[in-house]
Amino acid sequence: MILDSKTPSGPIQDSWERHRFDLKLVNPSNKRKFSIIVVGTGLAGGSAAASLAELGYNVKSFCIQDSPRRAHSIAAQGGINAAKNYPNDGDSIWRLFYDTVKGGDFRAREANIYRLAQISNHIIDQCVAQGVPFARDYGGLLANRSFGGAQVSRTFYARGQTGQQLLLGCYGALMRQVAVGRVTVVPRTEMLDLIVIGGAARGIVTRNLVDGSMEVHLADAVVLGTGGYGRVFYLSTNGMSSNVTASWRAHKRGAFFANPCYTQIHPTCIPVHGTNQSKLTLMSESLRNDGRVWVPKKAGDKRSPGEIPEGERNYYLETRYPSFGNLVPRDVASRAAKKVCDEGYGVGATGLAVYLDFDDAIRRDGEDTIRDRYGNLFQMYEKITGENPYKAPMRIYPASHYTMGGLWVDYNLMSNLPGLFVIGEANFSDHGANRLGASALMQGLADGYFVLPYTIGGYLAGAKLPAVTADHDACAEALAAAREKIDKLLSVKGNRTIDGFHKKLGLLLWNKCGMARNAVLLKEALEEIPAIRSEFWENVNVLGSGDDLNQSLEMAGRVADFLEFAETLVEDALARDESCGGHFREEHQTADNEAQRDDENFSHVAAWEFNGVGKKPTEHREPLEFKYVKLTQRSYK
């Protein structure tokens, strides 16, 4: 099947405006007759729920956390991009568009990205109006800094807590709608299935995480803003409850999963310290504005960093990429770190780390300036490692951070299942094979504040949706299936921990489908994943009961889904027999080890259709055309 992206034709500059005009409208007094379910309360889900309610729709907003304010968007540190060109350094909508197409290694839809760049400026206006305290200069105007993959400063930031401040802005907007009765927030509740009636998404099955009760919720449309699947690698910078469950279960009901192999391994995270580690902590990319990345020139050099003279240090990013230097995109920086460590130049106890050094910046700008820019990040580093980064360089290593793949959506952000909309990290749409820094916040908020509120109206105005009630067969079937899965998990009563399975899967993927992949390793992974999965169902030990607050049971369900999803991820990585962005197939690299695309055969989105657990999914393609940005070998030299 060739997927129809419904991308408007004609000049790209006008396509979103024209499309909005072409979309049908729901008249203001009719909006209250429609109900919409929004799952997830991060930047995408929270902003969507608030904006839809402002328009007059009835919204039910679900989150697994105890409050919508705690979604993992909150942990985003560095900033949010916009094409404001306040610094007068040559930025424009075109440049943000161009950088994002190129940064994604030409594997995303041009029209979506152009729209994103256009909307980016409105997001900043909206957030400032909400009282988001962005950094300002002494004249009272907004400050900007640089991020990877760009040669302009277009990143707005709120110290190292930009995600937190943006999320609190959108949480405030959401709570304002709760107060006027247009949004019902349902916290500590997990979506376990999607209800499809007459071919359209009409509701969800949920489990109340406090008392275990299961319920059916029905609506005219369902929106998933449930984040990415980075925790499939076990260790990641994601929150402990981040999962693929909502997306995966929607996939099992017919929604296509697009480009699952596009995973982002972030270059600057605090390295792994031990086998009982539960997660990895990101050190914002913004640190590469002032920090210099290096390793000793001599392999296995065990001297402390201060004892290694300047001439014996290899600032490998600056040498290899003189024009972008330390600010190359994430995929490039991560691979470069892996390469020097694989060659034996890595530092620290494990040899799996490189230095990120602020010595020059501190000498140039003073410790106070650096503290002002990155104080909380330095503090966080010190808390975790017990070392003072003002005195000695940080040690960093890449870690699973973000996933560009996700459920397939068209230009309206609707999946191939009518009525199922997918926004933010949960969809696949705008970042191609590699996301640039400070673009996730931009995309999540663009989807929620400024795209979905229009496109969902277009759907609702034209859809013929019969009234449905919870006694419909489809509801009973979905509810029973969700119950059965819970009972099955509790009945195994084996003797291995849930965590043990998750770790095993994560390590397997990290080694065979991580920063570097090849057909041999991927085929091995495809053999091994089903074995781990069957052992899970024979030997997992889930304590406690189903009708109580049971965190083990929650985690078991999510790990079970990761064990199914992982196979699709690897299938996609194997099928994409080229390198692009974060997907690096060792068979396809240039003479100087850069990712080598194969535009003739792979300039498409791969969207997978579910055929049953353990069965090979069916691939559908959406061809990608590049009319405005010329397809070239990406270069940051």
Add this chain to the structure above:
Amino acid sequence: MSGGGMTVRLKVWRQGRGESRGRLVEYGVEGVSPDMSFLEMLDLLNRSPTLEGKEPVAFDNDCREGICGTCCLVINGQAHGKEKGTTVCQLHMRHFRDGETIVIEPWRAKAFPVIKDLIVDRSAFDNIILSGGFISVSTGSAIDANALPIGKKEADLSFDAAACIGCGACVAACPNASAMLFVSAKISQFAHLPQGQPERNRRAARMVSAMDGAGFGSCTNIGECEAACPKEISVKNIALMNRDFLRASFCAEA
């Protein structure tokens, strides 16, 4: 990890769902590395045979980076433990001694009822925010972000207050279980910004009223809240809130 690492003795609050009372239960955890976070030590407990097939200890956590505000434990009598400016998830075992006994309890406040073990219900905070903890601006109606300059000093003060993660440590640390630091941080964030002025009085009046209605205690200027706050929010915000509340009480619009 036999032989390696520290051993700690825990006294953990266990309380079943729906039970009105709980109790401290003792456990030993071996093989604790100093680089582990406190929550990773609890993970170790929850995976260990010490539990003898009994249910793991339930505790709230998510980002484990000190920003989401989900984790909430009283450790040896102190909210988030004794390290200054630190959430439990950012507290590392290097701050504890081999063989030390550690008492772990949930937040204790009437407005934060215990759900199970170490998990409490903090929805009272959401209810306070929905009473007025926002600027009323619907999507699409904003002016250009740079049309309204805000001096760096005011912007910084606003940010200092906005750093609140809503964890509730201020309430847990306060002998009166007062939520004034939390409420004042939100009021203060907006009071320092021009965008926050139109609703300033109304916001203060409504949020304070919602706070009182939720069963939080009064402030008696003890200052434990600031000491326990992982984001080191200043009690000066409470003074600002009191001024705003007083002014609002003279205005009819509240």
